[in-house]
Amino acid sequence: MNNLKKVTMGAVAVSLAASMAACGDAGTGGSGGKEAAAPGNAGADAAKSGKQVEITFANWISVEDGTKEAYNQLIADFEKKNPNIKVKSIGIPFAQFKDQVLVSSAGGNPPDVSMSNQNFTPAFAGAKVAEPLESLLGQDMIGDIVDGSKAGVTINGKVMAMPWAPHPSALFWNKNLFKKAGLDPEQPPKTWDDMVAAAKKIAALGKDEKGNPIYGIGENGASDSYTGNMLLRLAYTYGGKFVDDKGAIVYDQGTGLKDSLNYLKDAINNKISPKGAMMKDLRPMFANNALGMLIDGDFGRTNFRSMSGKGEAFDKEWGVTIVPAGKSGRSETVFTEHQLVVTSGSKHKAEAAEFVKYLVSKDAMAIYHKLNGVMSSRKSIAALPEMNEDAYAKVFNEQMKTASPMPSANPKFDNAMQVSTDMIVMVTEGGKSPDEAISTVIPKIKELYK
CATH class of the missing domain: 3.40.190.10 (Periplasmic binding protein-like II)
Incomplete structure (x- = not known):
């Protein structure tokens, strides 16, 4: 049998705390897409200051051979569109991901944005690591989520993660x-x-x-x-x-x-x-x-x-x-879904939200789809011709119609x-x-x- 290796919690807390320490205290927002900023977003005020903010992004796609190139292109495109926001990658192997993010967050050093999935998000929500997203992302974006995906990230009536790539099998x-x-x-x-x-x-x-x-x-x-x-x-x-x-x-x-x-x-x-x-x-x-x-x-x-x-x-x-x-x-x-979480402990929630908005935008999904064939969890983008350009894409968009969200509300x-x-x-x-x-x-x- 192949078994997951247990994480040594103390060592993880020390090493990850050092790598996840964010720097800077003001910056700019900018979605890189057409979505409007959420009401009360501090990104506009930060943009006037001209200062650069560094946000941390805990993820596993930057350390996997199949997705490294997509990750690099996405970050480069975001930073080009948002020159006042710098993204620092915290690459963590998938098998250790949930435990490392939980330990680091409990130690007071959460990432600003974290990847997640249908299994991890309930644990992040239960540990109060995840921030509800309605006010950060805006109702237009929340309403654009594919129904099955939205059901899978709604916990106690609140959307706790933004579905990114639904990955129906x-x-x-x-x-x-x-x-x-x-x-x-x-x-x-x-x-x-x-x-x-x-x-x-x-x-x-x-x-x-x-x-x-x-x-x-x-x-x-x-x-x-x-x-x-x-x-x-x-x-x-x-x-x-x-x-x-x-x-x-x-x-x-x-x-x-x-x-x-x-x-x-x-x-x-x-x-x-x-x-x-x-x-x-x-x-x-x-x-x-x-x-x-x-x-x-x-x-x-x-x-x-x-x-x-x-x-x-x-x-x-x-x-x-x-x-x-x-x-x-x-x-x-x-749905074996990739999701995105803005952490409750982030000091740069406005900029973190802009990064999330970019990653699920038309521009970002065009990059990710071209390189890795992934679908979009947003209704408006999943329906675009460029997301249905061949028989392969059509199979997965068809499969999404009967894909079930994980019954994962319990932490x-x-x-x-x-x-x-x-x-x-x-x-x-x-x-x-x-x-x-x-x-x-x-x-x-x-x-x-x-």
Whole structure:
């Protein structure tokens, strides 16, 4: 099993406190787009002073190979449009991100702006790290958020993060392996059962010419919260639900979770999917013809081009389509969303808000979409022709229509998702039945939520 490394909290507090100390006390605002400044914004007064403000931005995209170039171009464009605001990057690996931001903020040195996602934002809100955004961003921008994304960042009636890139997951299929398995390489599976059958045929190929194992589909099996998110996605496919309308845990009710665990047990134990895999393991496998199918986000094309070593030429070897419908009767996926938080401890909230406005603006999304294929969480931008320029973009915009927000209002949601992966370990490595795994783990999740 692949496990998240635990963060040494004291060391993190010291090192991050030093790196996140902001400098300067006045500056300018400027959105870099068409959005008007929110009422009461101090950015205009700061602009008159001519002084430069440095804001800190905690993020993981500046330290990941697939997104470094996009990050550099975004910062350069923002600083060109806003010469009185300097952005200092605090790059943190994703696996350590939530803990480091929480520790640094608790120590009195929060970043001005922090990346977040559907798992982290409830924890940031619960720890009072996140600032409500309605007054900072303005109602026009808040009202422009895609409904599913807005629901995922609204906690106790307040918008606590600005959705940036929604990342709905779609189904990628490897045409080379489809052909070798006797499947039509130009026809992806139309139903969930068709997908499972195709995965079994591809896995039956056994090994490639170099003796490396070939798997039919990649399902996450590591002990991390992202794997918990993907288990929840499977449960939705099988008709399950995590919480009811009042926020009470109902994950163990019905057969959705049990059916999901049975599917994973069969897939992993019969070597249709690799054991204990993280997404960072599955992506290069797909790009190197060791994995027949993978449900992944809109940045997949950029990743696969790079990991295959073939660049754009690799596009001929795979296709992408919406996730096949299962027991629920619809194409089920979830927003594995990148979000943006203005911290409550920021000394430069006006400038931080201008940076957030820029990152979700038309200009910024044009850069990010061109380089990484990401979609926009804003209705007005998602509908633009340049965001729907090819079949690839259209698939993900179509997938957004049935993507579900994470039921993540509880600050312990991220913890619950990680604990839920114990059920996968129990059924795939511990010899337990799904019923035994559910009866052992769900009470622990319910205890977390008390």
